Amino acid sequence: MRYFLTEEQQMIIDICRQIVDERIIPAxxxxxxxxxxxxxxxxxxxxxxxxxxxxxxxxxxxxxxxxEVCIATEELSRGDMGVATSYAASGLGFIPILIYGSEEQKKKYLPQLASGEKLAAFGLTESEAGSDVGGIRTTAKLDGDYYILNGTKQWITNGGEADIYTIFAMTDPGKGARGASTFIVERDTPGFNFGKKEDKLGIRSSATRELIFTDCKIPRENIITREGMGFIIAMKTFDQSRPAVGAQAVGVAQAALEEALNYSKIRKQFGAAISSFQAIQHMLADMATNVEAARALIYQTAKVIDSGEKNIGRLSAMSKLFASDMAMKVTIDAVQILGGYGYMKDYPVERMMRDAKITQIYEGTNQIQRNIIALDLIKRGVL
Amino acid sequence: MNPFDTYAIEEGVRLKERFNSGNNGNLDVEVIAVSMGPPQAEEVLKESISLGVDSGLLLSDRAFAGADTWATAATLARAIKKIDDYKLIILGKQTFDGDTGQVGPELAHKLNLPFIGYVSSILEIDYKKVKVKRLMEDRYEIIETRLPAAISVGKDINVPRVPSLRGKLKAKKAEIPVWDKNCLDIKEKEAGLSGSYTKVIKIFTPKVKHEVKIIKGSADEQVNELYKELKELGVI
Structure with missing residues (x-):
């Protein structure tokens, strides 16, 4: 399917495909x-x-x-969603610096993150706080020229692997979500340690780990903008990053569709390729239609964001919601088309099915996405 | 691009990065990709720029057509002499069509340079000398030579990188200079078909005749018969 890509965008796709074919698929x-x-x-x-x-x-x-970030993420996800998650999570980690960081912070951190020399991570989730940012227990107390961080972050993608962490902590616990602030914490800061490494259902090549802060002293200038901006920073970051989660979903679904299509043409039952059976044909047709619809929504959302439009929350949530539900269905159907082989680890579709599940959960569960969409509908109308 | 040349390109770019990182005394290193071929070989040179090479140079002229390894080496040698300020020539160990592996040594001969083939690692390099390791059939050799020199490399030396986006954008804009026979000041009889000592008349896949003999009987009988046959053939 053509999307009228520029030459530069096509180059991005070509580079990603080469990385997928030469480096990711064999590994x-x-x-x-x-x-x-x-x-x-x-x-x-x-x-x-x-x-x-x-x-x-x-x-x-x-x-x-x-x-461009979405097309790169989509292509990498065709190879392995764990790799694509690690890639996209670094971006998620530095979006707060990108959109709210001071000139000094941008100059200090962005060049080494842009080159890939260092990775970033985004530290919001805790055992009691995921979708509910107001539930954060980690605190940051101002003490002279320093903030002192205490608390534990959970399920942090790139945890232990990243060098630069954007951490959400309460500077004014009495204010709930409005009392949260965002800080830049470097890897080797004393009082900053890594805890449990998670054993996951999917995206198993990505690192998911606890971050533990024990009287961790960070310079006062490491706060992003000012106290109390944490919730807004998190929401604005997600508005920008959610289409990339949708792009992961499109990538993994595309890969599963390709596997299912190829298999259906070589698998023979009752003396004919199973692709000649209408039951399989209709499954493939629905899978392809849904992948294409999700891709169109992601690309449209990304273009709206890039146009500078401010109210992007609804569309951004829709793109993540639709694409991730689609990916779950398409990867399950791919396993079905491959039958017994699909259930075996010798074929890649069972991994794709396990990987796809996370897109319905992270960066805001799909239930939260529906909340965002509904609230925006009620507030601003259908448009 | 000829597969073995991708390793040569990568090694050149890695050397540049090694020098530019200051580990080798911060010398200003430039990597130039040179190819002799028809005008469309420009694409291969652009591809090498996308992989980190600084510039490309195409040697192209109708008079260069039909060159064997000797005439190719002669043409390349002219161009490299014209470039003048060079320290190390890195070649892929052979082409994937002709498979001769002769251009490297012949080029070194024409430029009166030391040549080391099948290099698997560049151990040390500075402005004056290079120390390399190469794998022979039954041993490793570590050789040091003065620069300038020519080396050839195979797939054991590195894993070529994927092109970068900035590299691809640079390659798109890059102008590839084309040097023809006048530019190289090379006579027609030295280049192309007229400068070649060898001429490929025909390429074919040899027909292999298989003779199949099926040995029957019990397992013991089969083993005895097979043993007898192999002994007669002098295999065991």
Whole structure:
């Protein structure tokens, strides 16, 4: 399907496909089975300038938009969603600096993140606070020229692997979500340690880990904008990043569709390829239609964001919601088409099915996405 | 691009990065990709720019057509002499069509340079000398030579990178200079078909005749018969 891509956008796709074919596909089964973080692959991703997409040119980036980030994320997800998650999570980690950071913070952190030399992580979730930002227990207390961080973050993507962390902590616990603030914490800061490494259903090549802060002293200037902005920063960050989660979903669904289609043409039953049976044909037709619809919504959302439109929450939530539900269905159907083989680890579709599930959960569960969409509908009308 | 040349390109770019990172005394290193071929070979040179090479140079002229390894080496040698300020020539160990592996040594001969083939690692390099390791059939060799020199490399030396987006954008804009026979000041009889000592008349896949003999009987009988046959053939 053609999307009238520019030459530069096509180059991004070509680079990603080469990384997928040469580096990711030969390694992905082992990365998944053993839960190995794809350090070498991410270095290659960095060398290919893909982390630069997010970042303006004055900070070592290429100044492209969310659209380019989405097509790169989609292509990488066709290879392995764990790799794509690690890639996209670094972007998620530095979006707060990108949109709310001071000039000094941008100059200090963005160039090394743009080159891929360092990775970032986004530290919001805690055991009692996921969708409900107001439930954060981690605190940041101002003490002279420093903030003192205490608390534990849970399920942090790139935890333990990233060098730069954007951490959400309460500066005024009495105010709920409005009392949260965002801080930049560097990896080797005393009092900052890594806890439990999670053993996950899918995206097993990505790292998910606890971050533990014990009287962790960080310079006062590491706060992003000012106290109390944490909730707004988190929401604005998600508005920008959710289409990339949708793009992951489209990528993994596309890969599952390709596997199912190829298999249906070579698998013979009752003396004929199963692709000649209408039951299979209709499944494939629905899968392809849904992938294409989700892709169109993601691309449209990304273009709206890149146009500078301010009210992007609804569309951004819709793109993530629709694409992730679609990916879950398409990957399950792919397993079904491959039958017994689909259920075996010798074929990649069972991994795709396990990987797809997370897109319905992270960066706001799909229930939260429906809340966002409904509230915006009621507030601003259908438009 | 000829597969073995991708390793040569990668090694050149890695050397540049090694020098530019200051580990080798911060010398200003430039990597130039040179190819002799028809005008469409420009694409291969652009591809090498997308992989980190600084510039490309195409040697193209109708008079260069039909060149064997000797005439190719002669043409390349002219161009490299004209570039003048060079320290290390890195070649893919052979092409994937002709498979001769002769251009490297012949080029070094024409430029009167030391040549080391099948290099698997560049151990040390500075402005004056290079120390390399190469794998032979039964041993490793570590060789040091003065620069300038020519080396050839195979797939054991590195894993070529994926092109970068900035590289691809640079390659798109890059102008590839084309040097013809006048530019190289090379006579027609030295280049192309007229400068070649060898001429490929025909390429074909040899027909292999298989003779199949099926040994029957019990397992013991089959083993005895097979043993006898192999012994007669002098295999065991």
């Amino acid at each position: 992905r089964a082992e990365l998944d089975e053993k839960g190995i973080f794809p350090t070498e692959i991410l270095k290659e991703v960095g060398k290919s300038d893909l982390f630069r997409l997010f970042v303006p040119e004055e900070y070592g980036g290429m100044g492209t938009g969310i659209f």
